[in-house]
Structure formats: C-alpha cells, structure tokens
Amino acid sequence: MNVTIPTTAPLDCSQVSEVLGRVGEKWTMQVVIALRDQPYRFNEIKRHVRGISQQMLARTLKTLERDGMVKRTVGPTAPPQVEYELTALGRSLSAPVRQLAQWARAHLAAIHDNQLSYDATH
Amino acid sequence: MNVTIPTTAPLDCSQVSEVLGRVGEKWTMQVVIALRDQPYRFNEIKRHVRGISQQMLARTLKTLERDGMVKRTVGPTAPPQVEYELTALGRSLSAPVRQLAQWARAHLAAIHDNQLSYDATH
DNA sequence: CGGGATCCAGTAGGATACTG
DNA sequence: CAGTATCCTACTGGATCCCG
Numbered sequence: 676m677n678v679t680i681p682t683t684a685p686l687d688c689s690q691v692s693e694v695l696g697r698v699g700e701k702w703t704m705q706v707v708i709a710l711r712d713q714p715y716r717f718n719e720i721k722r723h724v725r726g727i728s729q730q731m732l733a734r735t736l737k738t739l740e741r742d743g744m745v746k747r748t749v750g751p752t753a754p755p756q757v758e759y760e761l762t763a764l765g766r767s768l769s770a771p772v773r774q775l776a777q778w779a780r781a782h783l784a785a786i787h788d789n790q791l792s793y794d795a796t797h
Numbered sequence: 798m799n800v801t802i803p804t805t806a807p808l809d810c811s812q813v814s815e816v817l818g819r820v821g822e823k824w825t826m827q828v829v830i831a832l833r834d835q836p837y838r839f840n841e842i843k844r845h846v847r848g849i850s851q852q853m854l855a856r857t858l859k860t861l862e863r864d865g866m867v868k869r870t871v872g873p874t875a876p877p878q879v880e881y882e883l884t885a886l887g888r889s890l891s892a893p894v895r896q897l898a899q900w901a902r903a904h905l906a907a908i909h910d911n912q913l914s915y916d917a918t919h
Numbered sequence: 920c921g922g923g924a925t926c927c928a929g930t931a932g933g934a935t936a937c938t939g
Numbered sequence: 940c941a942g943t944a945t946c947c948t949a950c951t952g953g954a955t956c957c958c959g
Binding site: 822823824850852853856875876877 | 931932933934935939
C-alpha cells in the first residue's frame, strides 16, 4: 500500500487553523498543562496558573469542556466540590503541543534577536 | 547520559505562549506553509493562501520577517520584484506545527461532536 | 467554593482606496 | 507589482460585583 503523503500533505484548510487558534488562546494550554498529571478543583487550578482571573479560568474551562478536552465533575456536597480533569482527547493534545513548546524554548532567543535587529533598521 | 525530563518539564512560562500566540494567528502558519517548498512573490503567495487580503498578507509577512522566519529579497527591477522565502528558523517551525496539524485533522471531528452534544445539553 | 453578569479597553482581523 | 493609509467591526482579555 504505502500511500505516502509526505510533507506535501494538506496542512492548510481552515479546519486546522481552528485548532491552532484554540491553542494560541492565552490561557488554554496553561490550563491543560496544569491538569496534566491529576484532577484539580477550580481554585486549585487558579493557584497553579499564575495571573489568571476567575473570569478567564471559568471561560477557558467551559470552552475546554465543550471541546471535550476536560471533564467536569460536580460532587453532591455543599459548598459545591467541582473537579476538572483532562479527557483522553485533552491528554493527547498535550503531546504535539509539547513539541511546539520545546521548539519555542529552543528558538525564542533567536526570534528576539531578530526582532531587535529588525527594529533597529526599520 | 539520558537526562530524562519527562512530562514534568516546564512547558509553562509566558515565553512559550508568545510563540503559541503567533502560531495561533489566523494567517501566519498558512503563509509559512505556502512558502514551505520554494520562494514566492507577494501575489503568488496571495493566490496560494485563499481568502487573505493584501493588507493581512503584508502584515503577516512583515511580522514573519521581523521574527526572522521569512527572508525578503527585492530585485533591482521596475516594477519591483520581491521574493519571500523561509529561513532555516521558519522551516524548523513547520515541523512541530505539522505535528499539531496532524493532531487537528485526526481529532477535529471528535471535537465537533463534543461541541454539538455540549450545546444540546447546556 | 465556584462560578455568572456586566462593563470596558485593546487588539486582531477585514474592506476599501490610494501610491511608488 | 507590492505594498501603505484609513476606517471599521468583532472578539479576546480583564476588572468588578453579585449569587447559590
């Protein structure tokens, strides 16, 4: 068989950019990363993700839940006990994102250098 | 040696989200992908990236050039002949992004299903 | 504790017209 | 051909207050 769709594979289509856009949102991946190892409650996540507001955490979690990346579990207690955990889908996303993050760490200094010299001459 | 910094590696820091944000911009990766195989001129890129306006293409290319991902070469002719090509940095980025794109294509249907059933119950 | 409702600022994205 | 200049809209991100 050997279909061989090498580097020339689509890669384009607007569908992919839908996911790229989600990944590029400010808090999405930081929340996913915070949940990587174990479930956490709302304010536990908030403490792990430095700088996030209640509002943005609530929005981000809701979006992730809607996408099926995070599972929300409400305990029958008062006050409410709500736990969030990654689904298999959410966990599988963190792998390629980790590749990207490694690239970022490896090349961010070069990018900043380029920006500085570009700004100096334009 | 085998240092073994497994899934617990940083991955966090705001620096990474700077790159993630860039990747998440609407046209950035589509332009990078269009330039993957060979240099192109402005309007050639515009034809390859369906739906992009002159304005957004100019902005995107300028940002990519500033980041050092794209090299801009002006020929000494009239009318101007301007060629854009990926730098080594730009080419190296497309590898991890391709991983993400493959993930996107593989799981986008599942995401849409989740969104539909979520919307139906909330 | 875990949110929702509201309001607000900044920016990404886009349409159109003009220019060297 | 390869942009720049304007102008506008929509959405992201955030601060604050309120509620069960």
